[in-house]
Amino acid sequence: MSLSVDKVIDALLADTPDLVRWGGAVAKKLRTFNIALEGKSSGNANTDALTLADLTVQELVIAGLRDRSPILRECRIEAEEENGDLEVFNENGEYTIALDPIDGTKQFRDRTGNGYSVMIHLRDQSEVVFSLVYCPEDGPTGSWTLAYGETLKCGPDDTSVSAGECLKQMAPINIGQRPDSKKIYLIGFQTEDAANAKRVSEAGLEGFAPDETPGSIYPLLAKGDFCGSLIHSPNIYDYPVSKQIAKILGGNSVWVHNGEAVHFKETWMDDRASMLRLPGIVATADSDEKLKILVDLAKDWNPVRYND
Numbered sequence: 001m002s003l004s005v006d007k008v009i010d011a012l013l014a015d016t017p018d019l020v021r022w023g024g025a026v027a028k029k030l031r032t033f034n035i036a037l038e039g040k041s042s043g044n045a046n047t048d049a050l051t052l053a054d055l056t057v058q059e060l061v062i063a064g065l066r067d068r069s070p071i072l073r074e075c076r077i078e079a080e081e082e083n084g085d086l087e088v089f090n091e092n093g094e095y096t097i098a099l100d101p102i103d104g105t106k107q108f109r110d111r112t113g114n115g116y117s118v119m120i121h122l123r124d125q126s127e128v129v130f131s132l133v134y135c136p137e138d139g140p141t142g143s144w145t146l147a148y149g150e151t152l153k154c155g156p157d158d159t160s161v162s163a164g165e166c167l168k169q170m171a172p173i174n175i176g177q178r179p180d181s182k183k184i185y186l187i188g189f190q191t192e193d194a195a196n197a198k199r200v201s202e203a204g205l206e207g208f209a210p211d212e213t214p215g216s217i218y219p220l221l222a223k224g225d226f227c228g229s230l231i232h233s234p235n236i237y238d239y240p241v242s243k244q245i246a247k248i249l250g251g252n253s254v255w256v257h258n259g260e261a262v263h264f265k266e267t268w269m270d271d272r273a274s275m276l277r278l279p280g281i282v283a284t285a286d287s288d289e290k291l292k293i294l295v296d297l298a299k300d301w302n303p304v305r306y307n308d
Contacts, residue, residue: 003074003094008122009130009148011069012097016120016132017144017163019064023057023118024136027102030056036109053108057101057118059084065097072097075122080237080275095124096264100237103133104216114138115215121241125265128244133218144170145218147241152248154222175249179224182206184285184294185217188232188305196301200230203297205290221245221286228285230256230294233277233305236267242284249286256281256298259291272306279303 030053062084065072076096077089089097097120102108104116114137122130133145134157142157144167152173158166183206186197193209200207205227213220218241220226228251229242243253243262253262257280267276280303283294 003071005095005122005124005129007071008075008095011071012120012122012130012132013148013167014164015064015068015072016061017134017167019061019068020118020120020132020134021142021157021163022064023061023101024134024142026060027053027057027108027116027118028136031108031111054081054102054105055083058099061099061101061118061120062086065089078236078276080235082274095122095129097122098237098240103238112211113215115213117216117218119218119238119241121244123240123264126263127247128240131218131241131244133216133241135216135219138215138219143219145222145241145245146170147222147244147248150248152222152245154219173222178249181224181227182290183208183220183226184290185213185220185226185229186210186231187229188234190232190305196230196298199297200294203293205293217242218245221249224286227287227290228283228294230298231282231284233268233270233279234282235270235273235275235277236264237275239278239282240264246284246286251284251286251288251291253282253284254291254295256283256295256301257303259295259299270305277305 058079058081066085066088074090076093077086078096079099100119103119107113108116117133117135119133121128131147136142139156146153146167153170155170184200185208186193187210189196197207197209222245262282270277281298285291
């Protein structure tokens with residue numbers, strides 16, 4: 001029998017907001033201590049950052065998914081770290097729950113900004129159907145970004161009510177009134193992030209390297225502060241959320257070498273960073289016109305992440 005995606009989404013809406021909020025509170029507290037760990041060796045600081053908070057938040061959220069609605073165990077689980085009771089989930093499930101316990105770990109660890117987040121999403125092999133991102137220190141109370149169906153919400157947390165109630169009360173984004181930005185977030189080009197961001201600006205958009213991006217890309221994209229991203233071999237724990245947001249906004253994510261919509265049928269294991277990635281360079285934007293600019297610019301760039 002095929003798994004009902006609507007029932008899985010209902011379970012995620014009911015069960016994950018408080019788990020993610022609790023995880024964010026733990027991360028915010030742990031951030032006040034020296035919790036850096038060794039473990040990844042890609043040579044890129046944005047990728048290799050690992051902390052005790054990553055492991056702790058993942059343990060908490062995975063345990064909650066395990067113990068809440070039984071339907072969630074019928075999904076595959078993909079988590080950026082290796083800890084937690086991962087084996088209880090169905091490795092052959094039609095739908096995949098993906099977790100990034102701390103997205104933006106380098107910024108989190110080095111205390112250079114507050115754009116880190118706890119995030120979870122649900123997808124099949126073609127599309128992302130549910131995304132939830134919690135940024136514990138985005139603004140005075142933290143912020144939420146939520147996407148499912150045609151619904152896109154983004155706004156401040158309200159700890160006077162439950163996480164689920166806060167999201168329920170939050171008004172959806174009015175796409176017609178959303179600002180029309182030209183800002184593009186770039187990451188994954190190793191030492192060339194800044195140079196490629198300049199090339200994006202010269203092509204008519206505005207490129208931003210990771211250290212220049214003022215927060216998490218997901219609320220920035222949802223609210224219209226940014227219009228998309230250009231990512232080399234994006235990992236499958238956080239990037240897919242951008243694809244879903246862009247599609248709701250009227251855009252998409254495509255591979256620059258052929259302009260085809262991104263799917264999740266082909267991945268590769270980046271042993272240096274200990275994470276699964278999509279091949280090649282992926283452009284994401286809130287309109288076809290901006291996607292064309294990115295594709296035309298980057299279609300002949302090197303699709304290989306590591307040159308050694």
